[in-house]
Amino acid sequence: LLAWGNITYLPGAALAVFALAGWIHSAEWPILKRVAIFSVISAFLFLAHLVALGAFALLAMAFELGRLWRLGMGAVLCGLSAAGVQFVLPAMLWLMVGPSRENRPTIFMDLSHHLYAFASPLGFDRWLGQAPSAGAMVDLLLIDAVVVALYAGVRSGRLRLMPALRWPLAVGAVVSLVMPVMVLSIFGMHLRLPIVLACVLVAGLRVDWPSQRHGVIAALGLGMLLALRFGVVAGQMADCAPFIDEMRTALEAMPLGARLLRALAGLALALLGL
Numbered sequence: 001l002l003a004w005g006n007i008t009y010l011p012g013a014a015l016a017v018f019a020l021a022g023w024i025h026s027a028e029w030p031i032l033k034r035v036a037i038f039s040v041i042s043a044f045l046f047l048a049h050l051v052a053l054g055a056f057a058l059l060a061m062a063f064e065l066g067r068l069w070r071l072g073m074g075a076v077l078c079g080l081s082a083a084g085v086q087f088v089l090p091a092m093l094w095l096m097v098g099p100s101r102e103n104r105p106t107i108f109m110d111l112s113h114h115l116y117a118f119a120s121p122l123g124f125d126r127w128l129g130q131a132p133s134a135g136a137m138v139d140l141l142l143i144d145a146v147v148v149a150l151y152a153g154v155r156s157g158r159l160r161l162m163p164a165l166r167w168p169l170a171v172g173a174v175v176s177l178v179m180p181v182m183v184l185s186i187f188g189m190h191l192r193l194p195i196v197l198a199c200v201l202v203a204g205l206r207v208d209w210p211s212q213r214h215g216v217i218a219a220l221g222l223g224m225l226l227a228l229r230f231g232v233v234a235g236q237m238a239d240c241a242p243f244i245d246e247m248r249t250a251l252e253a254m255p256l257g258a259r260l261l262r263a264l265a266g267l268a269l270a271l272l273g274l
Contacts, residue, residue, distance in 0.1 A: 009192060012052030015045055016059075017199045023060045024164050027067060031082050038086040046090035051186065053090055055196040058175060059168040066167025107182040109190070114177050117190045119143055121198035124233060135232045142225055149218075153207065162204040169204075172197045 019041050026034050045053040061080060068079040123139040153159025161169075172193055179190045209215040 009049045009051060010195070012045060012049030013055065013192075013196050013199065015048055016052045016056040016196055017203060019045060019056045020059050020063070020168070020200065021203065023056075024063055027063075035082065035085045039089045042086050043089045043093060046093055050094075051189070051192045052196075053087075055172075055193055057087055058193075059172055059196070059200065062168040062171035063164060065171070066164075104182055104185040104187075106180045108180045111177070113181065114179070114190055117176065117194050120191050121195050122146060124229065124236075135236065138225070138228045138232050141228070145221065145225060153205075158208040158210070160206045160208070161201075162206070165200060165204040169197060169201060172200075 019038070022041070023038060026037070042053060042056070045056055061083060064079050064083045065076060068075045119139075122142040124135050150159065176190065176193045176197065179193060181187065181190050183189045207215075209218075
């Protein structure tokens, strides 16, 4: 539960982005106050998802590295050591949980899988272009729109990235390119970090619109793409309706002694949004 599943990872990834924002904001705080507060935050991230904690740790330490680099190697080592104290509490929780009973080997794949992983935050279908489905077409529209918007914004100078995020995004991108597909028996590791990086990138961008009209047009275009995405997802989830109905029928006939199983099944339905 601490490591598997995309449904449990997404809330943890959102918390990791907020935690990174707080870590950047607290850069000038006294180190003891900073570490004490973020030890609690890191513990909550661990309970949300193990990889979400790992993503926050990587990006937070990359920010510290970029902030202290100009001060010399001594300052870097001292700063990273002090910042790393916040992860002692999650490490203790990890020791209490114990290792996974599964022991799967670490798996690496070729560069194409990592490039696909960078596009995965914009894609809902498993593989783009494999079949001319409605979901694949919406994925392609989203990717094209983002690529064009980023290119136009950078070329015109109207799209600016928060300087504090340069090191976290650069380090995160490098790690994403070398991340194995499976680590510690957790599958899909190469897909996890790009989701956080995409959120951090969006949060750290500033757009200087030429006029209010351009902003309205962009908002309308984004709204249209989101509406298409919602339509596709709703159609795909509707295909699961017969299986959900079958599960509900079985739950109604379940004996009283199986209440725990029923509660777990009800939680699964709630997570599916059904």
